[in-house]
Amino acid sequence: MFKKLLLVTLAAAALATGCTAGGGSSASGKRDMSEFMYLRGVFTWWDAEPEFQLKKTDADDVYYSSAELVADGQPYDFKFADAGWSAGSNCGFKGKEDEVIEIGKRAKVNCSSAFENFKFTPPDTGVYNFFIDFSKEVPEAYIEKAQ
Template structure:
């Protein structure tokens, strides 16, 4: 009987540790603000990704409600179209420009996004061939996007 008690105790300790590990690993499903963790589902999608939901362009959480993905772009004078979206282009997670006059992105300029967009892609013309950081700020009522040149 003592052997059964020890086995049962060991099992319960192991089960408790496993359950605790599941509850804390893999990232939070929501931020402190109660908003979902977009790094689990959202991507930077555009011409440079062939509009695919590529893991290399999955958003990374860099702040409470701030996300970022990087892309290396060639400065050939042509605009790159992009938006932020999940893998299925789900309504509510398909984020393009909110206002047509704010579709052209300039470095550091914050623009409002519409996450129920269809064909409202942002346009960005890089001045230099470099890696750029594409930010998605979900801290307010309306998401905001901006682009910065990555530090070398």
Template sequence: MRIIHRYLKLAVVGLMLSGCASNVIPTFSDTPDYSSLYLRGVFTWWEADEKYKLVEISNNKYATSIRLIADGQPYDFRFADSNWSPDLNCGYLKANSDQIVKLGQSVKANCESKDENFRFTPTETGLYQFSIDFSGYGSPIVQISLKDN
């Protein structure tokens, strides 16, 4: 009888503790922290340079600007956080349609890429804005615009 009583007490205590624990609901975010992204490329030696940290310019659209020299050579780049995290490492989606970025045109990004660098060749020296838009459904959209000459 004592053994049954002991097990009954343990069962009651276990139920009480599990009841308390069930009130605690862990929360997980499905949305990565896009504010931790940097424009990284040959112009930054692929480092996460604070000068090129992305800032939110509208709802889930991030951008930064960089001065580029038009010498006919392409600039390889991508958007990634400082740790090259798997879901915050954005390169092109499809090689045939998204790898080459042209001024004012949109291409699609894959933020789980490994070596899929975008490529941009400026036609004139100036300040360029690089942006990535996460606001739509599907793949993020990358664009480059000329800010000045």
């Protein structure tokens, strides 16, 4: 009985700590999301395209990808996810108040989301950087216009 309980406990711990696929560790000991995470959305046809793979910033555990968007008044739906939409690596909005992201606003992220896509309506046509910050207890997403 004890062995069975121990095996179940170890299996649960492995799932809890390794629920995202792949990746090495960053300076903080967390997985390097730039190895397997992508910006995915209507502008990528929801595909995990190499040009939208996340890149590291100078800040530890903060990643970004860029996309050129047209300001036509319509929102762009997007998420951060791995190539397989894996549980624990499918990052959308946490609460309804976080669904719409605007420049200068941070939104809480849920990396076990299913259909919770962020929405962003660009104020101007141009290139935008989409950030996800894993340094906080609850990850955050935000957008800045590229320089």
